[in-house]
Amino acid sequence: MDEELHERIRDAVTTIPPGTVATYGDIAALAGASTPRLIGRVLSEDGADIPWHRVLRANGTPAPHLVHRQLELLRGEGVLADGQRIDLRTYRWRPE
DNA sequence: GATCTGACTTCGA
DNA sequence: ATCGAAGCCAGAT
Numbered sequence: 001m002d003e004e005l006h007e008r009i010r011d012a013v014t015t016i017p018p019g020t021v022a023t024y025g026d027i028a029a030l031a032g033a034s035t036p037r038l039i040g041r042v043l044s045e046d047g048a049d050i051p052w053h054r055v056l057r058a059n060g061t062p063a064p065h066l067v068h069r070q071l072e073l074l075r076g077e078g079v080l081a082d083g084q085r086i087d088l089r090t091y092r093w094r095p096e
Numbered sequence: 097g098a099t100c101t102g103a104c105t106t107c108g109a
Numbered sequence: 110a111t112c113g114a115a116g117c118c119a120g121a122t
Contacts, residue, residue, distance in 0.1 A: 023104095023105095024103075024104055024105075025104080025105065025106095028104085028105090033117095033118085034116095034117065034118075035104075035105080035116070035117040035118065036104045036105055036117090037102080037103090037104050037105085037116090037117055037118060037119095038104090038117080038118055038119080039103075039104075040102070040103035040104060041102070041103075041104095041118065041119060041120085042103090042119095043103050044102075044103055045119090045120090047103075052103075055103075057103085057104065057105085058104075058105060058106085059105095062103080063103040063104090064103090065103080066103065070103095
């Protein structure tokens, strides 16, 4: 069922605690997605009711068009970005 | 149906 | 550090 994967991705993103961030690859692996691309696609479709701003790219930088928005939202949660890149080793969410 | 596009990642040069 | 190519999924044209 594709819908299950869809919801699983949303669930994984929603599971990210505040003040923490995760990469697309992490969400993909966590949700069982075969490719991180699905994460971005799902967020663009249903990323309205979930903390999509806690999802960053592999190098710690948000998407090009959302970079400004991301940094602002994250800043409000206590996640300070070093200029344009976020310290993944500091803020990266790790599932227990 | 085929083609393009898009919140991506990873490797090699 | 920068660039290009390949792999991958779903929706839109």
